[in-house]
Amino acid sequence: MHILEVENLTKTFKKVTAVDHVSFQVPEGELFGLLGPNGAGKTTTMRMLTTLLKPDSGSASVAGFDVIQSRNEVRAGIGMVFQEPALDRQLTGRENLDFHGRMYGMKKDLRKLRIREVLDLVELSDRANDLVETYSGGMQRRLEIARGLMHFPKVLFLDEPTLGLDAQTRRKIWEYIRRMNLEHRTTMILTTHYMEEADGLCGRVGIMDKGRIVALDTPKNLKDLIGADVVTLEMESGDGDIYRGLAFVKDVVKHGNRLSLMVENGERKIPLLIAHAAKHGIEVLSVELHKPSLEDVFLRFTGATLRDREAGDSEKRKMHPPMARRR
Ligand SMILES: Nc1ncnc2c1ncn2[C@@H]1O[C@H](COP(=O)(O)OP(=O)(O)OP(=O)(O)O)[C@@H](O)[C@H]1O
Ligand SMILES: [Mg+2]
Known part of the structure; x- marks a missing residue:
């Protein structure tokens, strides 16, 4: 039991x-x-x-x-x-x-x-x-x-x-x-x-x-569920579809104007990812690479970042103002 x-x-x-x-x-x-x-x-x-x-x-x-x-x-x-x-x-x-x-x-x-x-x-x-x-x-x-x-x-x-x-x-x-x-x-x-x-x-x-x-x-x-590095691209436009066909991209999550791509050996794939965007006429504004965190797990299962959720929660914030809970 x-x-x-x-x-x-x-x-x-x-x-x-x-x-x-x-x-x-x-x-x-x-x-x-x-x-x-x-x-x-x-x-x-x-x-x-x-x-x-x-x-x-x-x-x-x-x-x-x-x-x-x-x-x-x-x-x-x-x-x-x-x-x-x-x-x-x-x-x-x-x-x-x-x-x-x-x-x-x-x-x-x-x-x-x-x-x-x-x-x-x-x-x-x-x-x-x-x-x-x-x-x-x-x-x-x-x-x-x-x-x-x-x-x-x-x-x-x-x-x-x-x-x-x-x-x-x-x-x-x-x-x-x-x-x-x-x-x-x-x-x-x-x-x-x-x-x-x-x-x-x-x-x-x-x-x-x-x-x-x-x-x-x-x-x-x-974190192992992500099974790869996370490359986050800030894009001027477009969605994640351009990356879905690429064999080395395990998963794509779009959040705002950012795309998080789950890829193995992320650092080696960054040039390919940028070139791929250029091929579709899309400019990549910034790139970030990191090992998977629980934030990525949250993102993968919900399609949103923890921060997105909290920022989009203005109604609830009124009910539970964070400052009021501090001591
Ligand atoms: N007494 C209540 N009356 C009406 N709505 C409530 C009440 N308590 C909670 N809620 C609502 O239920 C939802 C979940 O709230 P809850 O406080 O359980 O979230 P939480 O995960 O603990 O959030 P936080 O990280 O802000 O503490 C929210 O939408 C909140 O507005
Ligand atoms: Mg709470």
Whole structure:
């Protein structure tokens, strides 16, 4: 049995189907990531899995407990670190953790022991007795992670744990996440729209777009699907059709005035690609070559870049202004 089983989970808000028949399983101890742009449905999925939101249809279970039928059992076994800050800023770090432990019915001695442990993990021991309102954004996030772990959850859910943090703090948080996953075998489900985070941190990644999981595998296998280098051409006009007949071009994705071509030995093919465009009277304005990333996987499965999606999402942005979620 998997510690997390998700079957056709679906949720519609008025006109938007935020989560559309999402299915996946997570074995115990895995560090699983949901990667996707703004509005993909990551938070809505997480809210259903953590019993905060009732699905319209489909099912999910955590450690054998159904998220609809057995909400309390599910809640007792999970930890959550969500986008909305949930710390009491007028209390110290230690008091926040202690309060949380009491809510979970932990005995005093155990609380004391565990507080020391989780503070140590996120390197906040020396600030434990300061008020949270004096913490930096990164420290608050670390304390939230500590709090999520306080009651020994079987599964820890983290919704964009590094959103809005600087690169250095982000890497620190990855380190804690990795460490507690390895040392404590805590299963972790996290969401992110940072590709490098999904790539470097997660054992497997589900790529979400418009409420659906469009691809799911290890980052390596996902990138191997591209199986080639990615050459991106900025063109003055035209579409990808001129390249589709070429034997060495494995795939073509058009996005705006750019074409991403999946080709082996990309650096050797660039002159041919430019010459081919010239033959069709099309000028190539710029060329870029890179090894496949999860961004290319997203592009291949959705026909859009993560950035295109986020930029084209003005309506959703109004509902979830990115700044409002920062701490
Ligand atoms: N309470 C709600 N009422 C109406 N629409 C909602 C609600 N919550 C989410 N949505 C819509 O559902 C879709 C998915 O939103 P969700 O917050 O799950 O996306 P996300 O992948 O977490 O995005 P982000 O990266 O911005 O956090 C969006 O179109 C959003 O506007
Ligand atoms: Mg979200």
